Amino acid sequence: MAVYTDVPAEELNAFIAGYDVGRVLSYKGIAEGVENSNYLLHTERGYFILTLYEKRVAAADLPFFLGLMEHLAARGITCPQPVKARSGEILGTLCGRPAALVTFLEGMWMRRIDAKHCAAVGEALAKLHLAGEGFTLRRANALSVRGWRPLFDSCADRVDGVHHGLQDTIRHELDALEASWPSGLPSGVIHADLFPDNVFFLGDRLSGLIDFYFACNDMLAYDVVICLNAWCFEADFSYNVTKGRALLQNYAKVRPLTDAELDAMPLLARGAAMRFLLTRLVDWLNVPPGALVRPKSPQEYFRKLRFHQHAKSVHDYGIEARELA
């Protein structure tokens, strides 16, 4: 929650003059997104989000992210749609940073998740996976199994300070994940970060998906378990069977899961927990002095990992395989 780059009105006006959106009437830095600077912009033609990409986002990946949003929006997914400049480009430069203008999406993200929300996000995720078909750009998932060991190595000697015994737990788990990580499962474009703050609702209706800056090509079922972790646990880290059922069932209604995907689910869920455990550990152990952002505790994903280590099949997620196939 921060704005890293302060955009002077004078530079903004010059930048926006390159678009067919009229004159700028107001803009406010918004306290969302920990990777980029975001402004809510009002022009004579409506409301937009202006994003300046800070250094944590690789400029080379931006055509993938922005192109994907265009692709998905054209296939009926409600997500921010990049606005083309008069030049035809969707990526420009503002205050020395890559910058893009996208349409504004109404809706609010839910802080108190119930099973209705989980059902809606399951359905939306499956639709997203289907809509991603035919998108031709590719981006590898840097935060999948091969990316975890280097993350761990960068902070291994300090993780026991966060939680006693954590270093050994992670090391053994990484050994297991690397030895048995599945391949050959149905793959495509995944969101990879579909947490509650990236899903908007208007009343009970899901009104849109945002923040495609972790999207990549990977196994679709991996995206499902990222959501299971993000949406179906309570504040005390207990798994909520009702929410899990709602999410998985409604996903499978749109895109049935294969037997191989169902078999792999507990393992994939352990991997998804490991991915967020590791990035949160790294952030937790590397808070720069004067940081504007407080990192999230790694504890949560350690507890989720523990849960999945005890799961043997989708039955342990409160549902039978036949309901999802």
Add this chain to the structure above:
Amino acid sequence: MAVYTDVPAEELNAFIAGYDVGRVLSYKGIAEGVENSNYLLHTERGYFILTLYEKRVAAADLPFFLGLMEHLAARGITCPQPVKARSGEILGTLCGRPAALVTFLEGMWMRRIDAKHCAAVGEALAKLHLAGEGFTLRRANALSVRGWRPLFDSCADRVDGVHHGLQDTIRHELDALEASWPSGLPSGVIHADLFPDNVFFLGDRLSGLIDFYFACNDMLAYDVVICLNAWCFEADFSYNVTKGRALLQNYAKVRPLTDAELDAMPLLARGAAMRFLLTRLVDWLNVPPGALVRPKSPQEYFRKLRFHQHAKSVHDYGIEARELA
């Protein structure tokens, strides 16, 4: 630049149901205001700013601030206008904090100030002073001469670490200010914090004033020199005569300054510099661990104080007394 209180959609909907503004369509925490949490809110009836007052703002002062905005808006000043709940109240409670809804003001604040902006702010400040007449609530200025010594005492033993010799400079200056601080000058409601980020422009036209949370009763000319300090110095701390002339002349066109005010101006300007020097010092020396806000350097106001200590009359601000009376 922060949002201190995260408002769940569910609680926001319940709060907004008490107003006649329709259903909430979206809300974004905005990275403005270091004292409060601010959201830009879109409802079926339009755009609003929702403010949650954090503990640095005394709840007892809120009727003064909100009442003043109402009073000024009714007298033609473009400023946020409090929206009444159906109960008739303009102050409610949200997430355990006092909260108010105000109208959204279009415009952008200028990062690069030129003399046109200074002329506009001078005129707007004088109009604000005239429009404040007849406002019946009163609020003492806690950051005027009697408030400075306690601020200094709270950090005196550490200020030399910021700048060598600063402790003696401030002590002698406080002695001088306390001995000769004027009284009996024309008084009324002052904004007391009319910095560039609180003044909106659309093109070259000043489109509104915001952030009345330091407003109080004090000498009007003290407000003028706060603006002189905030608007008429360059980034290298040099005083810009052209900007100063523009601000003072355009103020005086709307409200001519009295001889006593003109005589007191260098002294008032020293006091205004002292006020911001001290609060910045206190903030600078008291950054809490994990702070979300980086304090501004006190250096700037030390340099401005030095400038005013050498000024003998308004002539030193680039203008003659007869042009302002």
